[in-house]
Amino acid sequence: MHHTTNATHQHPVPTESAPTGKLTYSPNVDICDMGQEVTLVADVPGAKPDQIDIRYEEGVLTLHAPVESRELPGQPLRQEYGIGDYRRSFRIGEGFDPSQITAEARHGVLTIHLPRLAATQPRKIAVTSA
């Protein structure tokens, strides 16, 4: 007895047509706030890690993962998904040090670590008695 999919992702839908005529897809993401850092994980199957472009400007994080077109040999019989670049932006606000942002990609999954600036981390203020 097996269970069919109980929790797997929905395939991204094309969001826009790039100037080249190739479709662009919005990747599925998980965004988790861990206090000292925010971690963003995106599904970008088919993207080469060294071609992924990540920018953080004015509180907006933008990722662009180019995907080389790949065609199956012969005649297509079934096409359930399309292939194209991944692009998506997130308004994450100020409070992150651009120089400290790191990212890694493995098995078609991109992980971006955004450490918070020390000044914006919650701080407990001790009340002293006079």
Next chain:
Amino acid sequence: MHPFHATLRRGFGRPFDELRHELDRLWAPLTAAPPLHGWSTVQRSPRFPAVNLSESADAFVVEAELPGLASEQLDVTVCGDELVISGSRPEATSPAENSEATRVWHRRERGSGTFERRLALPASVDGQRVEAQLVDGVLRVTCPKAIEAKPRKITVQAS
């Protein structure tokens, strides 16, 4: 797994298989552990992974996007004309790294858990020669056609 699965021929075994899958699908939401997204995920993605399929003279080629899976987390099996892709995708962040109490999720779209996709190919394939590759989260399975499924030119002999 059905004990007679390997020997049942096309057209005979299929209705039972379909019924079994239908029943499994009906039961899955009731027996599976609740997914982290909530129950709606079951309806949202009935077929995972999505596949593209092509046919050349010698082979069927199946491609599926499976980001986040290592090859050891994935099973690809072929039986006659049926291709099965199954596996399990781990969660983005392992619970050991951070306790649930300190994590606040802003978006959870990726999902995790087990999946199985059964795909009926248009003809029998040579199971011994099937090859699968996983590169950057994209699986490509090349299934050479079985000899009996390949077109064969018959020479007409003059008497």
